[in-house]
Amino acid sequence: MKEHKRKIAVFVDEDVQPIAELFAPVQFELDTRKLTDGEHVLKLVSKSPTGREGIRKIKFIVRNGPAIAVEGISENAVVDGTIPLMINAYDKGDSKKFVIEGSETPQSAPNWLWILLIEFFGWAAYYFITNFSL
Numbered sequence: 001m002k003e004h005k006r007k008i009a010v011f012v013d014e015d016v017q018p019i020a021e022l023f024a025p026v027q028f029e030l031d032t033r034k035l036t037d038g039e040h041v042l043k044l045v046s047k048s049p050t051g052r053e054g055i056r057k058i059k060f061i062v063r064n065g066p067a068i069a070v071e072g073i074s075e076n077a078v079v080d081g082t083i084p085l086m087i088n089a090y091d092k093g094d095s096k097k098f099v100i101e102g103s104e105t106p107q108s109a110p111n112w113l114w115i116l117l118i119e120f121f122g123w124a125a126y127y128f129i130t131n132f133s134l
Contacts (some may be wrong), residue, residue, distance in 0.1 A: 011043040018045075035062045066091040071108065 009026065011016040012035065022028060024046070039061050046054040072085040086108075 003008050007047045007051070009045045009047075011045065013040055013043075032065055033060045035064075037065045 005023040008022050008024050008026070009022040010022065010030075012030075013019050019030075020028060030042070039059065042058040044056045044058075046056075048054075053091055062127060066089040069088045069090070070085060071077065071087075
């Protein structure tokens with residue numbers, strides 16, 4: 001019995017030319033380095049030997065460029081006056097060597113940490129004053 005393989009055309013976004021035409025089942029590697037950063041759609045069109053067609057669309061986001069971290073403002077924030085921002089851009093870089101400088105985004109200490117430190121030092125001062133006399 002002869003097996004009929006289904007042909008699959010792989011499209012990215014609204015391209016009319018497929019980036020690949022394959023016969024199922026197959027493993028395929030999509031090289032995202034050729035795509036711009038941002039939202040994209042992978043469209044798979046399958047054709048059976050009888051001519052019937054099936055379509056599947058998969059949305060995905062490409063982020064090959066340097067990641068950008070911003071501290072001091074959040075998405076959809078309501079702001080007023082001058083806002084201090086901390087901005088950093090970092091890349092995964094070359095996988096053969098690790099660069100420490102710029103690979104982490106410095107962040108300010110969270111408010112809960114300051115509150116915890118103030119409570120601890122307040123308790124320590126109270127303990128010292130009540131248990132030790134000069």
